[in-house]
Each structure stands twice: as structure tokens, then as C-alpha cells.
Amino acid sequence: MEPEAMPAPDPNDARQRFLLELEFIQCLANPTYIHYLAQNRYFEDEAFIGYLKYLKYWQRPEYIKYIMYPHCLFFLELLQNANFRNAMAHPASKEVAHRQQYFFWKNYRNNRLKHILPRPPPEPTPAPAPAPAPATVPPAAPVPSTVVPPVAAPSSSLPPMSAAGASAMSPMQFAGTPGTNIPKNDMRNVMGGQGGRKRKMG
Known part of the structure; x- marks a missing residue:
């Protein structure tokens, strides 16, 4: 007697099973549903x-391409741990998981853009201005030394002048000097002879 052939699997049953498991696993993306399973002792x-x-x-x-709520895979991995399954029975743990999930959704776009968008190049820092070079003063031009030629003495010999007597001599001193042609003026001549004579009156 020939063995009975195995019935061919019904494709409709396989599809139905696929949809049921897909629906269930995506329910695990909700911390409130996980809390429900823990309180009813499914774990x-x-x-x-x-x-x-x-x-x-x-x-x-x-x-994974059929998953619309990828958080379910994250919680599915956590549910493999007995400590997480026991903690989800407490309402406080459920609230913490729900709050962290909310903050993830809130900041996901900004956090992802940080890794996708190219970062702008850093702004070049201005180079410090070089210190001004100290002004160099050109050396002073040498002053040419002028030699003053000695003045020739006049034909009439004058008395030599010492270095100390460089100041000009008074006319009285010069007139009394021997060898000069300038006569010594008598004060009486200058005053018109009035000094020693008395004019006769009337």
C-alpha cells in the first residue's frame, strides 16, 4: 500500500500566517502593548x-522591507532579555520607554541630517597682522668742514691781538696806541676850550 501523499500547502494559509505575524510584531513597537502583555503574564x-x-x-x-514601524524590531530584541520583560510590568517603566521613544521621534530628523548633510568647511581664521618693521633712520650726511682762510693784515701794522683781546678796542685806546696815524683828541679841543678858560664878560 502506497503511503499517502502530503497535501500541498495552501498558499492562502501561508499568506494569512505572514500577515498575522507581521501585524503582531509591529504591535511590539508600542510600549503600552508590551506593558499589557507583561501584566497579563504572557512573558x-x-x-x-x-x-x-x-x-x-x-x-x-x-x-524587514515589509516593516513599517522599525521600533518593533528594537523592542523585539529587548524582549529576549528576562530583566526587560519583568521591568515592563511596572507602569513607571512603560512611561520611561514611551518618553524615550517620543524624544527619539522628535529629534530623529535633526540627528540624521547631521550624518547625511556635508559639514560646511571651517571658516578660515584671519592671520595676525605682521608687526610693523621699526623705522630705520638714515644716517646723517657728513657736514663738510669749511676752512676759513686767514685774513691778511693791512699795510699799516696794527698791534697784535691776543686771543683774550678779541673784543674791539675803544677809540681812546686805539688812538693812544703808538704807530697809529689817528691823533689823540684832547678833551679840551672836543669841548671847545671851555674847560680851562673863563670868557670875559662884557
Whole structure:
């Protein structure tokens, strides 16, 4: 007797399973849903823990392209840790996860643009101005030494003048000098002879 042939898999069943698993794994992107699973003790079921390990195949490239909420893969990786599963049973842990997820969405675009957009080149710093060179004073031109020729003495011999007697002599001194042609004027002649005579009156 021939063994019975295995029935061919129904493509509709495979598609239905694909859609159900895709929907479930994307629900893990919501920290509130994870908190619901923890409070209802789903994480205490070993079969459910095994199912979470099975769903890691969605991290492969041929399946990840169907994921619309990539945070679900991040939380799926965290759910492999027992400490995270136990912590998500507390409302405070759920609020922390939800708040961190919000801040990620809020700053994701700006953080990503920092890595995508080219950074502008740094502005060149102005070079310090060189210190002005000290002004060089040109050397003074040498003053030519002028030699004053000695003055020739007149034909009439004058008395020699010493270096100390460089000042001019008074007419009285000059007139009384022997050898000069200038006669010595008598004060009586200058005064008209009035000094020693008395004019007779009437």
C-alpha cells in the first residue's frame, strides 16, 4: 500500500500566517502593548517566549522591507532579555520607554541630517597682522668742514691781538696806541676850550 501523499500547502494559509505575524510584531513597537502583555503574564509562558525568538526572522533583509514601524524590531530584541520583560510590568517603566521613544521621534530628523548633510568647511581664521618693521633712520650726511682762510693784515701794522683781546678796542685806546696815524683828541679841543678858560664878560 502506497503511503499517502502530503497535501500541498495552501498558499492562502501561508499568506494569512505572514500577515498575522507581521501585524503582531509591529504591535511590539508600542510600549503600552508590551506593558499589557507583561501584566497579563504572557512573558511567563515558555511557549510565548519561544515564539518571540522565532519572530527574529523578521530581522532578515527579505522580511524587514515589509516593516513599517522599525521600533518593533528594537523592542523585539529587548524582549529576549528576562530583566526587560519583568521591568515592563511596572507602569513607571512603560512611561520611561514611551518618553524615550517620543524624544527619539522628535529629534530623529535633526540627528540624521547631521550624518547625511556635508559639514560646511571651517571658516578660515584671519592671520595676525605682521608687526610693523621699526623705522630705520638714515644716517646723517657728513657736514663738510669749511676752512676759513686767514685774513691778511693791512699795510699799516696794527698791534697784535691776543686771543683774550678779541673784543674791539675803544677809540681812546686805539688812538693812544703808538704807530697809529689817528691823533689823540684832547678833551679840551672836543669841548671847545671851555674847560680851562673863563670868557670875559662884557
